[in-house]
Amino acid sequence: MPRRTDIKKILLIGSGPIVIGQACEFDYSGTQACKALREEGFEIVLVNSNPATIMTDPEIADQTYIEPLNPEFIERIIEKERPDAILPTLGGQTALNIAMKLCEGGVLERYNVKMLGANYDVIKKAEDRECFKKAVLKVGLDVPRSTFAHTLEEARKAAKSIKFPLIIRPSYTLGGTGGGIARDMNELEKIAALGIESSMIHEVLIEESIEGWKEYELEVMRDNKDNVVIVCSIENLDPMGIHTGDSITVAPAQTLTDREYQAMRNASLALIREIGVETGGSNIQFAVNPRNGRMVVIEMNPRVSRSSALASKATGFPIAKFAAKLAVGYSLDEIQNDITRETPASFEPTIDYCVVKAPRFTFEKFPEAKDILGVSMKSVGETMAIGRTFKEALQKALRGLEIGHTGLDNKVDFKTIPDEKVRQRLEEPNASRIFYIKYALQKKWSIEKIAKLTKIDPWFIDQIAQIEEFEHIIQHELTHSLRLGTRALTKQLLADTKKGTLKSGGKATRFLKKEENDDVEILRKAKQLGFSDAQLAVMASVKEEEIRALRKSLGIKATFKMVDTCAAEFEAYTPYFYSTYESEDEAVLQNEALTKRARLPRKKIMILGGGPNRIGQGIEFDYCCCHASFALKEMGYETIMVNSNPETVSTDYDTSDRLYFEPLTFEDVMNVIEVEKPNGVIVQFGGQTPLNLAKRLHQAGVSIIGTSVASIDLAENRELFASFIRKLGLLQPENGSAMSVKEVLEIASRIGYPVLARPSYVLGGRAMRIVYDQQSLMLFIDEAQKVSQGHPVLIDKFIEDAIEVDVDAICDGESVYVAGIMEHIENAGIHSGDSACVLPPHTISESLVKAIKDQTRRIAINLNVIGLLNIQFAIKNGKIYVLEVNPRASRTSPFVSKATGVPLARIAAQIMAGKKLSDFNLSENETLKHVSVKESVLPFSRFSGVDIVLGPEMKSTGEVMGIDVSFGAAFAKSQICANQALPKKGKIFISVNDADKRHILFLAKRLIDLKFSLVSTEGTAKVLRSGGVKVETVDKHEEGRNNLLTLIKKNEINLIINTPSGKKSQSDMRAIRAAAILHNVPCITTLQGAHAAVNGIEASLEKEFSVQSLQDYYNERHLKCAV
């Protein structure tokens, strides 16, 4: 069937900010869909509140709206754009929920907008648990026993009919927020109350626990001719009871016979038909009782999901792209498989490798939260690894996580861990359980025992046991030879160098006597099992580089295999590779063929991605990497992407000329470099991950383009940097760097408290603190040193009450373009990633702006930056202090690009490849007619018990953007985007610390003028009353009669302004902030934030917000500087 002709304009809804449970996979799917639909000639209107996405680049859609994702705003966009159809199945749960509300509110009918992919009834049937259960039973499938509850009373009744443990799942939420497992009535009441609260329709499902069963997922696609295919099967290593997003998962399913797999496949086909998903992808989860094979259906997502992104990357089958084409009328057999080019999309990919996905947690950011896993998702990112065996893929995944492990290694000596602790860590699912399985094996615990404790299938435990056993062989039979070998090789290399005959590294086989030839085979086998050079180096007490050199001299080199959807049955064209240790290298073959065909010498640039998302390093960096690739392609370079994050656009095989799905470690990156031999490597776009590799790559002779490694080092090295700043005559807060506790204390007492203490070479303010006295400093220092790993700990004088400013600029070595100056809304001291900021600055004087630009220029030129540069300044009493200089892509680069229409990353990439700023028509002096506000989105609701106060350690997972003509409106929009909309009326609670008390009066008066009523705690109330402001007093303690907590719980408070008091413990306010999170009351913790909020409230009371597309905002300007 050809494409539909009854629709011309399609509205696509994105998924908003990166939050736990919804990450950049929806940027990937949305971008794919936009591209596919525009290819078909449709006009695309896109809306997303997240500026760090590729999809919100103005060239991806025809009209791009960065506006809040809620029904009211989308309706305004529909009213303005009049699309014929809406495609809600590619923007995660957010888009689906909004589409449902638009439908319920009659908006779609009013404007005659069709729903593509899945209509209202279908979504309802799949999402509403009762409807879904009925559908499952109707097609003869099984479900866990369950019942619904809307009140606590109903929940208690349910518990009496079904046996504990019980699972509680709220209906209509993201990533299982508010769910849990209850083992007794007490737990049930707690969890059910929370669940009813967080459910959009105040409903929870109470269900027979199938905890410990095996968990599977199938990715299904259907077209309008009722053709259905399974794209991929996924088996979870972690059993039922742990959210899939937090589980280690494997593709394809490993322990199902064909009969069981086909039964699951048939069930999926029956379900997608019964639910009635017309076209597109769905994801269906199953649980299987390991004792008898009883299979039950868990749930179904009638949309593209995190798992479909994973399935796409795992198989090479682009689910989102095809889903988009199916939605507009094509059938599966009418779409060609891009990879084979000769076979249609109506097939089921078959793979000849094993894929392992591992979740990335950031519990270290929330020390108060336990790293225990359950049905509510906690991980912030993931890495995927491909190997020829599970063992290889698992070890690659573990080193790809970048959590300090080089594989399934021995970071902790198992002998030092008490048995009881191991038992506990095995029994209670947690973030490091996989390592405890190994410790248990090292303690000679049986596979059965471990399987029983963990409820993980013995197949997986045995695979891990094989790694552990082989490690034993390496330790006993290989390490000695490795030592001898590396020594021999070093000697030989030295001799060769002296003779000037440095050949290919020579042969280090001298250490291998004839009968010891086995050693070579053991080493080869070790590599096949995924042992990294770093792991082997630690075991043999030699350097990683030495292992690498030895290995290469023995001919043990990584080989690359292609991901081709068909297990080599057909010739594949799409260049997507993974490394393994086999006999044939397909990347080499492909490169030879390309060279033969090329008319001109090939020019290649390799871009190192950012690895798994984490707090501090997320989609913003992937955004930059993608742009580097696009920009360099335009210049005629072949681009090569290396990354390990399956959620991203950068790991779409369409993004670069060749994609290597590899962990971002020195070893894995070097393997690719040796095969590709790129002319240059870009390390400054992928965040701290590739930057940390820069030095070693440089030392290994790799050509790093852009800012030199020496300059990067200068910016990171405190002492060098301090003298650099001094030489330029600029100001810096007093500081020092220290390697010991003694030095730290000395520096702190020299420069005076408060100080900002932090480790070096980290991103996202990891383990960064403002410390007010020596005692706290002592406490903190331990952690900082751990995180710093041999690098010095940095101590800065903390400048209180300063305005912080972020600057993004591009430098070509000769001139500088200051792309954006962002004024933080919160004072210095709050991590720039967590702080809201506004562009252009709204309270800084023109002369200061000029001075900031001037300082930026001097720093950039003198640091010899080629490419992007980010500087953080603090302004106090008219003086400008340089806080930090980062000669790399910054978290704010995409925001600045969206705010100004200048594609920073693109320009920077081309400059790194030799262009000059003068090649682009850029002007700093244009005044923007609009204001952009970036607001961060915090994951506190996921981590119970964590205080929500912001500080120098970054905690946010994502960001949103509000654009409008005034600051107030832009700020108010940003708050709506961040799901903390400011109230237009009602009651506001104000409680501020002593320092803020004198400033609050003015604010309070304005709020009264705006017809709000105020409540305060005793201290603040006194100040307000003395200023003539009417205020009600409440008790902040729970015991009090008229206490704040009760008011919050009764939803009587609409906004909380609470600034914490310095270093003092704020335990009573903590409970209030926690309650605010729970009841979704916006909570402002800084005075500056409060000012901005009042501004925003005023703007929202003034008039209804209007919506405007990016193209409209800066159409002319954008065209002018199109690259």
Place this chain on the structure above:
Amino acid sequence: MPKAILYLEDGTSFIGQSLSTTGETAGEVVFNTAMTGYQEVLTDPSYAGQIVVMTYPLIGNYGVNPEDVESKGVHVKGFVVKEFCRRHSNFRATQSLIAYLNENKIIAVEGIDTRALTRHLRLSGAMKGMISTKDFDLKSLAKKLKAIPSMEGGNWVKEVTTKKKYIWKSEGKKATKKPRFKVAAIDCGIKFNILRILEQHGCETHVFPANAKFSEVMAIKPDGLFLSNGPGDPAVVTDVIKLTKQAAGKLPVFGICLGNQIVGLALGGKTYKLKFGHHGANHPVKDLESQRIGITSQNHGFCVDMKSLNPDEVELIHMNLNDQTVEGLRHKKFPLFSIQYHPEAAPGPTDAQYLFDEFIRMMECHKKKK
């Protein structure tokens, strides 16, 4: 672990380890791309004379069980994988794959770059190969391999067909109701799952040896004739071709796989050998009548040449969407149709099981006429 070599007739060789029986074996080397169902593959008689390479690298994960067999024995000549599972896990498993292969004296090799081997077979075509755990001399292997007959022209059916006629009954299952149809099935290497499905559809299936005469078949007064799958070159299975010619128009006929090729030949057409065959569980096939696409289980090295058939008599009803080859034929006048792939699956998707219903309808129709 003893070393093993896989030597191909074009001189290429791969070194791996033998995990089961040692010795030497030879056959046509083919690859199978199914990710599950190794036990069904091993016991599928259509693989007689072939060394099977599994493209999925981890084999043996769920062990073996007594239920998932497609015949009474293992028919492959050799089995080549990347990695055998040391410890299987599945609630139905009764034995490990390695033990099972040992028991059936099948030489199995692991540790081979099966993707490189598959690519090689794709580029150069399926070819003869030899596995040895004792002879590593390439010249000597080449000589031995030369003596092995090629797949083309070889009659493998007589190796796997039943010696005498029998009536199928699934193990452990009591006949629930009286069978509605009597089917004569010619066993060229029939898979049990075909018999199971016919049974489920109310058929009493009489399984005949491949050299059965038309008169013997008619003696049981069948409602329909079924032509089974089987190994090797269809052109040499002359007894069955002759039988099919005799039955055409007199009995409803349904053929699967080799049965499809035999139908093609019986109707005056020709067959040819595919470069590397279809062996897997993910081929899209379009039912040209309903326009629906099914994902199919495939296992064949030969194919019917549509051009060789009279378009007035025979029509193409199913087509492979990957390479547009023949996947199903129907006679325009007689109640006769055949399918090149495996609607009975095992292993693979069961999307095409509706074809058995069609056979039943044909028999119903035929019965009424009588």
